[in-house]
Amino acid sequence: MRRKKNQQSKSKLWLIVLTVLCLCLIGISFLESSITSPIRQATGMVIAPIQKGINNLGHWFSGLTANISDVAALKAENDLLQEKVDTLTAENSQLVLDKEELTRLRELFDLSGQYADYDQVGARVISKDSGNWFDSFTIDKGSKDGIQIDANVIAGGGLVGIVTEVGPNWATVRSIIDDNSNVSAMISTTSDNCIIAGNLQLIDEGALNLVKLTDENNKVHVGDKVVTSNISEKYLPGILIGYISELNNDANNLTKSGKITPVVDFKHLQEVLVILQLKDYIASPTDTLDETEAVNDLTEAPQKETESERMTAPSAE
Amino acid sequence: MKRKIAMAALIIFSTLLQCSAFQLIEIASIKPNLLLIITVSFGLMRGKKSGLTTGFFCGLCCDLFFESIIGFQALIYMWIGYFAGYFYRIFYDDDIKTPLLLISAADLIYGISQYVFTFLFRGRIHFFFYLGRIIIPEILYTMLLTIITYRLIYFINQKLSKTDKRSVDSLV
Numbered sequence: 001m002r003r004k005k006n007q008q009s010k011s012k013l014w015l016i017v018l019t020v021l022c023l024c025l026i027g028i029s030f031l032e033s034s035i036t037s038p039i040r041q042a043t044g045m046v047i048a049p050i051q052k053g054i055n056n057l058g059h060w061f062s063g064l065t066a067n068i069s070d071v072a073a074l075k076a077e078n079d080l081l082q083e084k085v086d087t088l089t090a091e092n093s094q095l096v097l098d099k100e101e102l103t104r105l106r107e108l109f110d111l112s113g114q115y116a117d118y119d120q121v122g123a124r125v126i127s128k129d130s131g132n133w134f135d136s137f138t139i140d141k142g143s144k145d146g147i148q149i150d151a152n153v154i155a156g157g158g159l160v161g162i163v164t165e166v167g168p169n170w171a172t173v174r175s176i177i178d179d180n181s182n183v184s185a186m187i188s189t190t191s192d193n194c195i196i197a198g199n200l201q202l203i204d205e206g207a208l209n210l211v212k213l214t215d216e217n218n219k220v221h222v223g224d225k226v227v228t229s230n231i232s233e234k235y236l237p238g239i240l241i242g243y244i245s246e247l248n249n250d251a252n253n254l255t256k257s258g259k260i261t262p263v264v265d266f267k268h269l270q271e272v273l274v275i276l277q278l279k280d281y282i283a284s285p286t287d288t289l290d291e292t293e294a295v296n297d298l299t300e301a302p303q304k305e306t307e308s309e310r311m312t313a314p315s316a317e
Numbered sequence: 318m319k320r321k322i323a324m325a326a327l328i329i330f331s332t333l334l335q336c337s338a339f340q341l342i343e344i345a346s347i348k349p350n351l352l353l354i355i356t357v358s359f360g361l362m363r364g365k366k367s368g369l370t371t372g373f374f375c376g377l378c379c380d381l382f383f384e385s386i387i388g389f390q391a392l393i394y395m396w397i398g399y400f401a402g403y404f405y406r407i408f409y410d411d412d413i414k415t416p417l418l419l420i421s422a423a424d425l426i427y428g429i430s431q432y433v434f435t436f437l438f439r440g441r442i443h444f445f446f447y448l449g450r451i452i453i454p455e456i457l458y459t460m461l462l463t464i465i466t467y468r469l470i471y472f473i474n475q476k477l478s479k480t481d482k483r484s485v486d487s488l489v
Contacts, residue, residue, distance in 0.1 A: 011366040015399050018373050022395070025388030036387050043381045047333070054337045062341060127336040130379045132347050132451050133431055138336075138383075172383070179436070200436075201446055203346060267346070 041167050044138075048170035051127045052140050059270075118236070119276040120154075121145050125269055126170070133200070135178040136161075139272060142169045146276045150234045155272040158263030159183070159228060159239045163274065171274070176241065177208060177266050184232035185241055188225040190215070196226065196241055196260060206261065207245060213256040222247055226260050236279055320477045324359075324371065327473065331355055332378040347454045349462040352379065353427055356394050357401040357420045358470045365402025372398025393430050397423045413467055420463050421456045428452030 029036045123139035141147055143166050151163040153173050161175035176183055181198040194213035202208065213220065224244045230237035240263055247258035331351050339348040352375040360368020375398075376391030404419060432447050441447075 008365075011364070011369065011399070011402070014366060015369055015395070018369065018395055019392065022373075022388040022392040026386055026392070029387045039387070040381055047382060050333060051337050054333055058338050058341050127333075127382070128340045129383050130332065130335045130352070131350070131431065132455055133435060136383065179439075179441070200441075200451070201443065204450075 037165075040165065044165075044167035044170050048126065048138065048140065048142075048167065051138065052124075055124075055126045119146075120273045121147065121276060122271060122273055123147075123171075124271055134180065135198070135266070136164070136172055136174045137269070139171050139173060139274070140169065141274065142167045142171050144168050147171050147274050148276075148278060150278055152228075152234075152236050152239060152275045152279075153272050154239060154264075154275065155269060156264050157240060159235070159241045160264050160266075160269065160272050162234060173272070175266060175269075176262065177203070183235060183241065184229045185210075185226050186229035187213070187215075187220050187244075188227045188238075190217075190219050190224075192220060193229050193231065194226070194256075202259065205259070206266070207259040208242065208262055209257070210244065210247075210260050211255075211257045213247075213258070214254070215256055220244070220247065220256070222258075232279065234279055236275060236277065319480055323473075323477055325374070327355065328352075328371070328374050328378060332375070332382060335379075336382055344458065345454065347451065347458055349458040350424060350427070350455060351462065351466070352376075352394065353397065353424055353459065354420055354463050354466060355470060356398040357423045358416060358467065359474070360398045360401025361404050361408050361416055361419060362471070362474050363402075364405040365399050368398030368400075368402040369395050370398075372396070389434070393427060397427060410471075413464065416467055417460055417463055421460050424456045424459050425452065428455060 025036070121141055123141040123145075125137050126140045127138045129136050139153075147163060147166055149163055149166055151171075153160040153163060159176055161173045161178070161181065163171050164174045165172040174181055175198075176196065177198045179198055179200045183196040184193065185196045186193045192213060192215050195211050197209040197211055199209045210226070222244050226241045226244060228235040228237055228239045228241060242260040242262035245259050245261045247256055250257055335348075335351050339351070342348065356368065356372040356375050359371040372394035373391050376389075376394030377387075379390040379394075380387045401419060401423065404415065407415060409415070428448075428451065432444065432452070436447065437444070
């Protein structure tokens with residue numbers, strides 16, 4: 001009986017000791033994260049290769065089943081793609097013509113050399129947050145490949161998130177749909193500033209909150225392009241985030257809020273590109289639209305439009 | 318000693334599984350909570366002390382792999398493991414209803430505390446949305462996973478207890 005009681009109090013003691021330890025750790029990581037980061041660095045270094053292995057295995061398995069089941073679907077897709085290739089070829093030849101014109105005009109305006117080409121590194125998503133509440137993931141490249149904290153992460157032509165932690169061979173990325181994420185953004189047509197905030201309540205819609213939009217002249221419409229703003233501290237200017245899908249007046253009648261649809265498919269994210277350049281190093285953050293092109297190769301066509309608009313506007317004067 | 322190594326391996330393996338492979342079995346972006354199953358099972362099968370240490374290390378692994386605040390998950394898992402230990406008395410070998418109930422209750426508590434500390438404190442007040450969209454689906458999915466994995470965990474525990482006993486016997 002006494003032994004049992006002894007054991008009881010022993011486990012209670014353990015509980016108290018470990019609780020205090022946890023509280024201390026929480027306090028430390030709140031106040032001074034530099035103390036805890038070496039521990040995380042060490043664990044990350046050991047864990048990242050293992051996660052990579054497990055992940056590869058998983059993909060191999062799912063690929064195997066997909067191979068068997070998808071032959072018919074692939075055939076249909078092939079036809080569809082062939083059609084697309086035809087239309088795109090036609091479109092491409094048109095664009096080549098446009099591009100020549102653009103180069104000519106650009107030389108005319110002496111605008112060449114303004115397009116900073118950011119260094120990027122491709123990385124694979126190797127693991128996701130353990131719970132269901134937040135949306136962050138780990139990638140298999142780290143400081144060895146030149147990735148730093150606050151580096152911007154893109155995929156499929158749009159903004160994915162920002163690097164929050166870096167180890168030698170891994171990095172943690174917080175995506176913009178995370179409930180904690182706030183991105184300073186602007187509307188590409190009017191340069192009105194707003195904030196894009198992730199919200200867990202919108203996960204089923206696949207949307208993001210747009211808040212604090214100042215649009216005094218009512219020129220912003222549903223369908224407008226939202227890009228990262230040039231006054232953001234951490235995000236490079238002009239990276240495409242998404243398109244406005246809903247817009248309402250706020251109760252104060254000064255600002256507007258609504259929703260945007262991001263261009264990135266966050267559900268099926270496997271590879272991402274990390275921009276190695278940080279915001280601090282940008283020489284002149286004025287030409288946001290131009291830099292967009294350097295960042296997003298995939299959305300080249302619509303940007304060309306805005307580009308040529310910009311070009312024609314002064315000449316009309 | 319052997320038992321401790323085996324437990325460490327089990328915890329690390331499950332955390333890895335939880336973080337990487339489980340995204341393949343996500344339904345509506347909800348994944349089950351394997352670490353909670355392990356914490357509660359060991360609390361139930363072996364008592365308070367075992368529950369609280371298992372919970373502590375499960376949570377710590379989570380924290381180290383992902384969370385920016387170290388110690389928070391460890392704290393929640395540890396308390397859950399400790400309270401699961403209270404049910405050690407009513408633990409029977411062949412019963413799956415008790416662990417099932419206990420694990421779903423623990424997942425409810427886990428979900429609510431997660432909501433309160435990381436969402437309510439930032440002004441996200443729509444509790445019932447989070448309850449219906451995240452917490453309850455997670456509980457259901459975790460219950461399903463419990464039915465599948467509980468036998469395995471039970472078997473592992475039996476194996477480990479046997480090796481423990483044998484080493485004690487050999488000393489005598």
